[in-house]
Amino acid sequence: MTVRLVVPTALRDCAGGSREVSVEGATLRDVLDDVGRRLPILERRLRDERGLLRPHVLVFVDGVMLRSEGDLDTPVHDGTEVFIAPAVAGG
Amino acid sequence: MAEAIVLIGTRKGLVIARSDGDRRSWNVEPMQFANQEVYAVAVDARRDPPRLFAGVGAGHWGPTLAHSDDLGRTWTEPEGAPVAFPQGTETALVRIWHIHPAAANQPDVVYAGVEPHALFRSDDGGLSFTLVAGLWEHPHRPSWMPGGGGACLHTVLTHPSDTQRVLVAMSAAGVYRSSDGGTSWEPANRGIQAVFLPEDQRFPEYGQCVHKVAMHPSRPERLFAQNHFGVYRSDNGGDTWQAIETGLPSNFGFPLVVHPRRPDTIYTFPLLADVERMPVEGRCCVYRSENAGESWQPLSAGLPEPPYYAAVLRDAMTSDGADQAGIYFGTRVGEVFSSLDDGDTWSILATHLPDVLSVRAAVVA
Numbered sequence: 297m298t299v300r301l302v303v304p305t306a307l308r309d310c311a312g313g314s315r316e317v318s319v320e321g322a323t324l325r326d327v328l329d330d331v332g333r334r335l336p337i338l339e340r341r342l343r344d345e346r347g348l349l350r351p352h353v354l355v356f357v358d359g360v361m362l363r364s365e366g367d368l369d370t371p372v373h374d375g376t377e378v379f380i381a382p383a384v385a386g387g
Numbered sequence: 388m389a390e391a392i393v394l395i396g397t398r399k400g401l402v403i404a405r406s407d408g409d410r411r412s413w414n415v416e417p418m419q420f421a422n423q424e425v426y427a428v429a430v431d432a433r434r435d436p437p438r439l440f441a442g443v444g445a446g447h448w449g450p451t452l453a454h455s456d457d458l459g460r461t462w463t464e465p466e467g468a469p470v471a472f473p474q475g476t477e478t479a480l481v482r483i484w485h486i487h488p489a490a491a492n493q494p495d496v497v498y499a500g501v502e503p504h505a506l507f508r509s510d511d512g513g514l515s516f517t518l519v520a521g522l523w524e525h526p527h528r529p530s531w532m533p534g535g536g537g538a539c540l541h542t543v544l545t546h547p548s549d550t551q552r553v554l555v556a557m558s559a560a561g562v563y564r565s566s567d568g569g570t571s572w573e574p575a576n577r578g579i580q581a582v583f584l585p586e587d588q589r590f591p592e593y594g595q596c597v598h599k600v601a602m603h604p605s606r607p608e609r610l611f612a613q614n615h616f617g618v619y620r621s622d623n624g625g626d627t628w629q630a631i632e633t634g635l636p637s638n639f640g641f642p643l644v645v646h647p648r649r650p651d652t653i654y655t656f657p658l659l660a661d662v663e664r665m666p667v668e669g670r671c672c673v674y675r676s677e678n679a680g681e682s683w684q685p686l687s688a689g690l691p692e693p694p695y696y697a698a699v700l701r702d703a704m705t706s707d708g709a710d711q712a713g714i715y716f717g718t719r720v721g722e723v724f725s726s727l728d729d730g731d732t733w734s735i736l737a738t739h740l741p742d743v744l745s746v747r748a749a750v751v752a
Contacts, residue, residue: 307448336466341448344479345471352447382447 299327299376303338306382310338319378324357325368327378342380352383389750391707392458393715394439395723395737396425396745401441403459404737408750410713410727415737419462420453422446429486430749431513432708433494437749440513442483442499450482452499454513458751470499470507470516476523478503485702486513487543490604493550500540504531504557508569519569522555527574527593534558534596534615535661541701542597547604554610554625559596562612564625575625582616599643599701603650611653611680613643613701615661620680631680636667642704646729647712651679654714654730656699669694673716675730689733690724697722700744707748717743 301319303311311317312335319334321327332339342353348365349355355362356379357370372378389408394401400418420443427442439455441462452469453462472478485500497513500506505523507516522528531538539558546552554564554575561576574593581588581595596615603609610621612628617638619628632638637657646652653676658664666672672687697718704716714730717723721740724733 336468337451337464340451340468340471341445344449345468345474346477346479348479350447350449 297322297372297374297376299372299374299378301327301331302377302379304380304382307338307341307380310341311335321372323368324355324362324370324372324378327372328368354381354383355379356381389752390458391709391713391748391750392430392439393707393723393725393736393746393748394428394430394441394459395717395740395743396428396441396702397717397721397741397743398424399741401425401428401443401459402737402740404723408709410707410725410750413725413736419459424482424744426744427483427486427499427702428745428747429488429497430747431488431497432749433488433491434512437751438513440486440497442486444482450480452483452486452513452516465514467515469509469514470501472505473518476518478505482537482539484539484541485543487545488513489545490547490550492548493545496545496550498543498545498553500543500555500557502537502539504528504538504540504560506540506543506553506555506569521565521570522563522572525563525572527560530594531557531560532594542600544600544602544610546607548607552607552624554600554602556597556600556612558598559594559615561593561595562597562600562625563593575621576628577626578621578628578630579612579614579619580617598641601643601645601653603645603647606650609650609679611643611645613640613655615639618643618655618680631676633681634676634683635674636685639664640699641701642699642716644704644706644714646714647706647708648710649677649729652677652729653680654704656704656716658698664698665696666698669696671695671697671718673714673730673733686726686730686733688731689726689735691722696720697742702745702747703743705746705748707750709750713748713750715746715748717746719743 424444429440431438481502489496506519542556697720707713719742723737
């Protein structure tokens with residue numbers, strides 16, 4: 297499956313300046329693994345070395361926000377939009 | 388023509404100031420790594436040109452290490468994570484606190500001190516690092532406590548000739564040293580007081596809140612330490628320590644710097660106390676000892692008039708290593724000062740920056 301990964305402004309330098317990149321996978325976890333192969337610096341902005349999503353990284357799959365690490369097993373389909381956003385935190 | 392550079396790591400990015408070898412006027416360049424904390428900066432002067440490092444914390448996006456081989460004009464982050472805990476540790480890197488290029492006889496060895504308490508070593512000039520397992524697996528580690536800034540390994544010192552000898556300092560675990568290249572480690576805190584513990588437990592084997600340790604490479608057995616209450620010297624490589632705080636207005640502070648040409652000349656910036664982390668009597672004042680801590684002199688000529696409330700953090704004071712040494716420090720209100728006469732007089736080098744976390748400097752031929 298080819299999905300569309302939408303990259304936040306702060307991370308576009310890690311994606312060659314692109315707002316959106318195409319990546320492959322059958323689940324969200326697969327997708328992030330593929331990001332790690334294609335754009336490893338971008339991937340480690342999203343997940344730490346344990347493979348866990350960083351605490352203030354939000355992931356939306358076709359508009360639905362992930363709520364737990366278990367949601368990484370969510371299936372994705374051709375054309376699915378995976379939208380990355382920073383949580384609103386700090387001050 | 389010589390070029391002088393000062394790397395200023397701040398809460399919101401890296402600022403580089405440049406000058407010629409005279410270091411009288413400075414060009415303070417625009418912020419790099421904007422909105423990212425830069426706790427660690429380093430200059431690896433063993434290389435020509437020197438390799439610069441910046442330990443960058445990107446907030447939501449995690450920490451990383453960047454390097455520059457063109458004196459900070461461009462920066463590179465390797466595709467593989469330069470500093471990362473290996474699988475099996477179930478640990479994630481929180482922050483890079485300190486980067487230490489080893490002695491000249493190990494030209495490709497660079498150490499990184501990180502949070503949580505751990506030491507990493509690079510054998511490829513700082514492009515990739517490996518966890519030093521001997522320290523990570525130390526039986527004391529489960530009982531190491533974090534300091535106020537975190538569970539940080541903030542100081543690494545390497546012996547100038549014996550490649551097997553490495554010393555680290557951690558808040559609030561204390562000083563540890565290895566004489567076998569990092570395979571085994573022993574605490575080295577005898578004589579250092581932990582004033583925050585109950586009275587009958589104030590000289591533990593480990594658990595002291597050391598803030599910085601410094602050494603001059605020409606006298607590697609002599610160490611200086613600024614602790615969470617207490618300034619100390621060891622004349623035997625850390626076997627024992629003795630207080631050297633007579634003449635200081637307070638024994639609390641963070642940085643401790645050794646003059647690059649005068650091994651018995653040291654600098655610190657006393658603060659009132661842990662619960663009042665501001666200069667004593669509101670005076671922005673460096674203290675210098677020219678006799679290895681036997682006596683101290685206040686140095687404030689050219690520094691702001693009282694009241695001044697900003698602290699100087701542990702890696703925010705440094706020297707540039709030049710023959711006519713420059714001494715530099717940055718404060719938490721974003722001012723950086725320099726001295727070309729060993730601290731007798733100071734000049735403002737940069738101002739209106741975010742709070743300064745780390746400062747390193749070099750004069751490059």
